[in-house]
Amino acid sequence: MRKYIVAGNWKMNGKLEDTQILASEVVNMYKDEVNNGVVAVMIPPFVGITEVQRLAKGSPLHVGAQNCHQEESGAYTGEVSAPILASFGLEYVIIGHSERREYFGESNALLAQKVDQVLRHQMTPIYCVGETLTEREEDRHFQVIEQQITEGLFHLNADQIQKIVIAYEPVWAIGTGKTASAEQAQEIHAFIRDLLTKRYSENIAQEISILYGGSVKPNNAAELFAMADIDGGLIGGAALKSRDFIDICKAVPA
Ligand code: PGA
Numbered sequence: 396m397r398k399y400i401v402a403g404n405w406k407m408n409g410k411l412e413d414t415q416i417l418a419s420e421v422v423n424m425y426k427d428e429v430n431n432g433v434v435a436v437m438i439p440p441f442v443g444i445t446e447v448q449r450l451a452k453g454s455p456l457h458v459g460a461q462n463c464h465q466e467e468s469g470a471y472t473g474e475v476s477a478p479i480l481a482s483f484g485l486e487y488v489i490i491g492h493s494e495r496r497e498y499f500g501e502s503n504a505l506l507a508q509k510v511d512q513v514l515r516h517q518m519t520p521i522y523c524v525g526e527t528l529t530e531r532e533e534d535r536h537f538q539v540i541e542q543q544i545t546e547g548l549f550h551l552n553a554d555q556i557q558k559i560v561i562a563y564e565p566v567w568a569i570g571t572g573k574t575a576s577a578e579q580a581q582e583i584h585a586f587i588r589d590l591l592t593k594r595y596s597e598n599i600a601q602e603i604s605i606l607y608g609g610s611v612k613p614n615n616a617a618e619l620f621a622m623a624d625i626d627g628g629l630i631g632g633a634a635l636k637s638r639d640f641i642d643i644c645k646a647v648p649a
Contacts, residue, residue, distance in 0.1 A: 397604045399620070399647040400560060400627040402436040402521060403634025404461060404489060404608075405443070414443040418450040420637035425456055428641055431649040433627065436487050437634075441475055444483060459487030459521070462495060465508035477509075481516035488513045489629075490520045491547060493566045503546030510547060514555055521560045521606070521629065522547055524587070528567035536565075537586060544587060549594050556595055561587060561605045562629040568609025570631060577618045577625075580607045584624035613639050616646035 409417070418437060425435060438459040439447050448458050464474040480488060490513060491506040501509075506522070513520040524543040526536035540563070548559060563583050565575050575583075584605045591600035607619050608629030619625050627647060633639040 397602050397626055398434050399432070400434045400436065400604050400606055401630060401640075401644045401647065402438055402459065402487065402489075402562075402606065402628070403630050403640050404492070405437070405439045405634060406461070406494070406631060407440060408635055409439045409443045411443075411446070414439055414446055415450065417635065417637055418447045421640055422451050422454045422456055424637055424641040425644065426454060429644050431645065431647050433644050433647040435640075435644050438487065438489060444485065448484065457486050458484075459489065460485050461489050461492065463488050463490075463509060463512060465505060465512055467512070477512040477516040477518065481518055485518060487519045487521055487560070489523065489562075491523045491543070493523060493525055493564060493569060497566075503543055506547045507550055510551070510559070514551075514558055519558060519560055521562050523562045523564050523608070523629070525564040525566050525569075525609070531565070531567065536583070540583060540587065541590060544590050545594075553595055553599060556591070557599055557602050559603060561603060562608050563587065563605060564608035564629060566609075570610070572610050574610040574612075574615050574619075575607070577615075577622050580619060581622040581624055584622065588624050611643060613642035613646065616643040620647050 436457040436459045437447050460480050463477045490509045495501045510520045524540050526539045530536055530539045568575050588600045604626040606627045606629045607625050611628040611630050612633050
């Protein structure tokens with residue numbers, strides 16, 4: 396059975412002291428309060444990774460990265476590669492967050508290469524897709540999502556695709572306080588699972604966790620996670636508050 400995952404994307408937040416406070420609070424509260432089997436992941440900026448790992452040592456919390464470069468190594472000043480992340484013991488890497496697509500011009504073709512790199516180094520890509528407000532208003536959201544999934548993932552073979560986590564994050568819902576309704580999100584999640592069924596098989600599609608992201612908060616998480624094809628969340632703003640992040644973890648059905 397596929398897993399419920401709640402991943403906290405800290406984005407460009409987390410000075411050293413904030414990182415230490417947030418990570419230790421999350422670790423302690425998780426230990427005391429969460430027992431529903433959810434896979435919880437903290438995803439700080441690159442420089443915070445080792446500190447978060449140190450604080451999470453011995454706890455069931457996982458640690459991830461927000462991006463990686465598509466090449467193995469070399470003269471790419473300022474970049475971090477998948478083998479570097481793997482050597483630090485990371486398990487998850489977000490690939491193709493809408494902020495990377497929009498502000499750093501990351502195309503589906505480039506993201507396909509990054510997905511390959513993450514898999515080559517035995518980590519799990521969290522591959523993000525999602526339409527903008529204009530695309531939804533023009534009724535192009537299904538087409539956009541299909542293209543992001545097809546071009547970013549469908550070169551993978553049946554073994555590889557089962558190692559992927561997908562996150563549906565409508566761009567209009569990220570950081571805006573506007574969540575997709577549980578029904579709107581479910582509609583896209585079911586559509587993505589259907590694409591996976593057609594390209595691979597029903598069995599494989601059923602094994603892949605599809606997370607929802609975009610203004611997930613403690614007060615809407617349970618309704619979203621109760622939907623048939625929503626297998627957890629990718630959490631931005633609320634992941635910076637230990638109380639909120641833990642309450643979202645607890646909203647996963649046991
Ligand atoms: P948000 O961000 O929860 O602040 O809307 C989600 C994300 O960008 O992953």
